Amino acid sequence: xxxxxxxxxxxxxxxxxxxxxxxxxxxxxxxxxxxxxxxxxxxxxxxxxxxxxxxxxxxxxxxxxxxxxxxxxxxxxxxxxxxxxxxxxxxxxxxxxxxxxxxxxxxxxxxxxxxxxxxx
Amino acid sequence: xxxxxxxxxxxxxxxxxxxxxxxxxxxxxxxxxxxxxxxxxxxxxxxxxxxxxxxxxxxxxxxxxxxxxxxxxxxxxxxxxxxxxxxxxxxxxxxxxxxxxxxxxxxx
Numbered sequence: 001x002x003x004x005x006x007x008x009x010x011x012x013x014x015x016x017x018x019x020x021x022x023x024x025x026x027x028x029x030x031x032x033x034x035x036x037x038x039x040x041x042x043x044x045x046x047x048x049x050x051x052x053x054x055x056x057x058x059x060x061x062x063x064x065x066x067x068x069x070x071x072x073x074x075x076x077x078x079x080x081x082x083x084x085x086x087x088x089x090x091x092x093x094x095x096x097x098x099x100x101x102x103x104x105x106x107x108x109x110x111x112x113x114x115x116x117x118x119x120x
Numbered sequence: 121x122x123x124x125x126x127x128x129x130x131x132x133x134x135x136x137x138x139x140x141x142x143x144x145x146x147x148x149x150x151x152x153x154x155x156x157x158x159x160x161x162x163x164x165x166x167x168x169x170x171x172x173x174x175x176x177x178x179x180x181x182x183x184x185x186x187x188x189x190x191x192x193x194x195x196x197x198x199x200x201x202x203x204x205x206x207x208x209x210x211x212x213x214x215x216x217x218x219x220x221x222x223x224x225x226x227x228x
Contacts, residue, residue, distance in 0.1 A: 104153035
């Protein structure tokens with residue numbers, strides 16, 4: 001069974017940093033591109049970042065470029081999101097989501113999410 | 121960036137109704153369109169991809185159609201468990217994905 005379990009969320013002050021993790025199981029993690037998607041309270045879904053299976057290709061939404069860093073450790077079946085210079089508008093539930101195997105595929109599995117709250 | 125616009129943003133329906141949700145892309149995206157269902161406090165669930173292909177395990181009362189810029193999600197006979205928020209997503213500009221703003225389906 002495919003499982004994605006996020007952790008690392010919490011309360012952080014504006015300007016602070018946080019590192020999210022996503023532990024994957026039930027599939028060959030190293031074969032799939034992975035993503036972070038966020039959802040502000042009461043709002044819609046926003047794609048944040050993508051990383052290819054071997055970390056060769058990395059992409060960010062303009063809203064987080066230069067502040068967030070996505071990475072992965074295929075030996076540990078884990079995905080990460082380092083978030084720096086956090087702002088109030090970064091407050092959201094952060095989901096990790098798996099791409100399909102094709103070059104362009106939607107997200108077929110999602111984690112349960114971890115809440116990040118940026119507030120003084 | 122490709123913008124995705126859903127309509128309506130919310131509406132009420134009754135169990136047994138046939139409902140249709142529309143998603144429009146700001147430019148042509150061929151059939152690179154997915155639909156997700158999200159229930160309160162839960163992660164989104166993939167329902168349909170490639171505009172009209174049902175994800176494994178999704179009931180056949182869900183169907184999708186369209187290509188280019190205009191797409192629809194239809195639920196042929198609403199069940200109680202279908203009351204949720206639905207999102208479309210384009211993956212044509214992979215990996216710069218964008219979602220629609222969501223359509224909340226409520227019980228009348």
